Amino acid sequence: MPLTYFKIATTTVGSGGASTIEFTSIPSTYTDLVVLISARSTGVDPNIMIRFNSSSSNFSQKRLISDGSSVVSAGTYGEWSAWATLSTDTASTFGNSLIYVSNYGSSNYKSLSSDATGENNATANNMTLGAELWSNTAAITSVSFVMGSSYNFAQHSTATL
């Protein structure tokens, strides 16, 4: 049987941090894409925003969010797709996120599924599940991530496509 889970690329953030993590020239030969992100912010906004083909438009979602004591649902987060730990969180901790994109080369809208958490040693920690939609019929050829509130990805953050 063929190898069906193939690593396209990995990015590791070096010293000084990075404002963006980007995968370009994505081959059109696969059926789905999976992105795994291990990230820490240089600031105090844990949200990581996704971009397809450099676009931040036409994203919508519904999300479950739990902090260890309660769970809520919201649907107003736009292109928020992954989670990082904060610079003020437990040292050496990084958030974990999985983003699944099905039929990324199709001419239909693109459905995403995301699971994310910023586990640390504080009293509360957030975890989230998200249903996301990019209402665009273009094939996805690039995926990029930017940290919320214009913070950077801290050193040792990684992303694998």
Place this chain on the structure above:
Amino acid sequence: MAITYESIATTTMTTASPAVTFSSIPQTFTDLILVVSIRANSTPTSFGTGIRFNSDTGSNYSRTVLYGSGSSAVSFRDTNQTRFFVSSGPTAASTFNLIRINIGNYSSASIYKSFLARNDDTSDVTSITPGLWRSNSAITSITITPYDDNSTGFATGSSFTLYGIKAA
């Protein structure tokens, strides 16, 4: 690189279909992952997706649902069901419902089968649903049907892929 994640079969609807079945599933993996991207073929008042193993129509399925609608978070239980229910199935043009189901120890002849489904549909909910099939039989087939068994079924462009995970 060890081959540990293999595509067993994949189907993409070129015409609307009321059901998809993966049969003769090899027993050589440790786990299965089913990835489904679906859209209802019409606009029924109630549409969802049901999954059965080995064509078992008995009341042997249960689930615990946690979902978020965008405004509220809800959890509930269903027991003694005749299939494993998951998703609602969007009807908006060009929009598909993404479902991922992890099925552990599917080839065991000694234990009931448990699984974990993630269902994501921005026109409806995001949800996580553990399920149980009360059977010791090894899973040799999986059938995916619309919730209400109506003939409208899944729309063109819906896709179904079954992966097997093999210990490295």
